[in-house]
Amino acid sequence: xxxxxxxxxxxxxxxxxxxxxxxxxxxxxxxxxxxxxxxxxxxxxxxxxxxxxxxxxxxxxxxxxxxxxxxxxxxxxxxxxxxxxxxxxxxxxxxxxxxxxxxxxxxxxxxxxxxxxxxxxxxxxxxxxxxxxxxxxxxxxxxxxxxxxxxxxxxxxxxxxxxxxxxxxxxxxxxxxxxxxxxxxxxxxxxxxxxxxxxxxxxxxxxxxxxxxxxxxxxxxxxxxxxxxxxxxxxxxxxxxxxxxxxxxxxxxxxxxxxxxxxxxxx
Ligand code: ADP
Ligand code: MG
Numbered sequence: 001x002x003x004x005x006x007x008x009x010x011x012x013x014x015x016x017x018x019x020x021x022x023x024x025x026x027x028x029x030x031x032x033x034x035x036x037x038x039x040x041x042x043x044x045x046x047x048x049x050x051x052x053x054x055x056x057x058x059x060x061x062x063x064x065x066x067x068x069x070x071x072x073x074x075x076x077x078x079x080x081x082x083x084x085x086x087x088x089x090x091x092x093x094x095x096x097x098x099x100x101x102x103x104x105x106x107x108x109x110x111x112x113x114x115x116x117x118x119x120x121x122x123x124x125x126x127x128x129x130x131x132x133x134x135x136x137x138x139x140x141x142x143x144x145x146x147x148x149x150x151x152x153x154x155x156x157x158x159x160x161x162x163x164x165x166x167x168x169x170x171x172x173x174x175x176x177x178x179x180x181x182x183x184x185x186x187x188x189x190x191x192x193x194x195x196x197x198x199x200x201x202x203x204x205x206x207x208x209x210x211x212x213x214x215x216x217x218x219x220x221x222x223x224x225x226x227x228x229x230x231x232x233x234x235x236x237x238x239x240x241x242x243x244x245x246x247x248x249x250x251x252x253x254x255x256x257x258x259x260x261x262x263x264x265x266x267x
Contacts, residue, residue, distance in 0.1 A: 001025055002077075002158050002189055004047055007056035009039075009213075016042050017053070018214040026156035026189040029180060031200050033193075034210035035234055040193045041082050043210065044162045047191070048079040061156055074102040076155065078148035082162040082193070084141050086129050092116075092140045093125040099147035111150055115143050118179055120172070134167035142176065152186055159183060161192040165199075177203045201225050201240060201249035209233050225249070 002024040009017035017039050024030050024047075032040045045051045047058055049065040058065040060076055068076075078099075086095055096116055100107040116122040119139045124132060129140060142164055149157050159180070165173045177199060180190050194200050200207060200221075207225055209217040211233055217224040230238040230251075237259060243250045 001059075001061065001156070002047065002191070003057075003059040004043070004053075005057050005059070007043065007046055007053045007058070009042055009046060009051075010054045016213050017046070018212075020056075020210075020213075020215050022047075022208055022215065022218065024158060024189045024191050025206075026158070026187045027184055028205040029184050029190045029192070029203060030206040030208060031192050031194050031204040032208045032210060033195070033197065033200055033233070034216075038210040039213040040210055041162055042213075044160060044191075044193060045081075048077065048160045049073055050079070050081075060158070074148065075153075075157075077158040077160060078102070078145045080141055080145040080161045080164050090129050091126050092121055092129055092132065092136075092143075095129045095140050096121075096143040096147060099144035102148045103151070105151055107147065107151075112143075112147060115146050115150060119143050119146075120175065135169060135172060138164060138167050139172065139176075146179075146183070149183075149188060156187050156189065158189045158191065161190070163193050163195065166195060173199060197230065197238065197251040198249070201251050 004020055004022045007017055007020040008015065020043060032043065034040055046053045049058065052066065060068065065073070096112055100112070113122065116125060119142060121136065121139045121143060124136055124140065129137065132140065145159070149159060165176050168176065173196065180192070181203065184190050204221050206219065207221055208215055209224065209229060216233055217229045225240060227238055227240045230240065236253060239252045241250045241252065
């Protein structure tokens with residue numbers, strides 16, 4: 001289990017994260033959602049051990065994150081930050097291969113090829129990373145992170161992703177989320193910040209809803225991913241409906257001018 005207990009974070013006395021308690025279970029896909037500036041990336045960096053919290057603790061499988069060496073930490077969790085840059089003229093292959101430096105065991109090229117094919121970036125292998133499109137870069141960065149935890153291990157591990165699919169087209173977004181669902185069955189807890197509510201409603205097991213540095217709601221998607229909670233979170237009318245009475249969810253928001261029109265009729 002990955003736990004964040006009573007997490008607070010301040011910058012020059014300004015609270016960025018209030019008092020957050022979360023649990024991330026292996027085998028589950030947990031998503032953090034919330035408005036811009038809610039503190040999602042800050043919480044994400046604290047959970048990944050990149051920055052220390054002002055108060056509280058982060059535990060990986062019961063041990064404080066700061067008790068691990070960076071090598072030990074790399075064995076149990078892989079992190080894709082919201083923004084990554086590559087300052088050397090690496091090819092896409094070389095960027096993915098960088099993930100093997102953090103991997104616990106020797107890697108053979110077969111696994112790198114497998115990951116690149118799954119992410120549909122094999123054809124980009126010799127291309128210069130810096131010249132790739134936004135969505136292509138994201139898939140290459142994801143490849144680098146996935147290779148770190150690709151080999152199965154006996155102990156629970158965690159995959160932390162901050163807006164990993166924000167630049168991808170819709171079919172690639174589904175491809176990646178489906179792959180994350182496959183990964184969680186390897187005793188891996190997946191935590192991701194996402195913005196597309198329709199994708200969240202249809203892929204996540206658990207959702208953490210953040211607003212103004214606090215968790216407003218968290219729990220099973222079936223329990224907390226409701227029109228009421230989403231409207232509160234984003235301060236905008238949002239509707240969640242069953243899709244054709246099947247298992248899928250439809251998340252819908254009207255354009256602002258329709259809402260203004262409706263409000264003017266009510267007044
Ligand atoms: P989110 O990822 O939810 O959009 P962030 O966690 O990146 O939000 O930021 C939360 C708030 O904290 C924002 O108002 C942001 O401007 C502020 N913030 C984050 N990091 C810093 C920093 N290093 N210095 C000052 N303010 C920061
Ligand atoms: Mg962010």
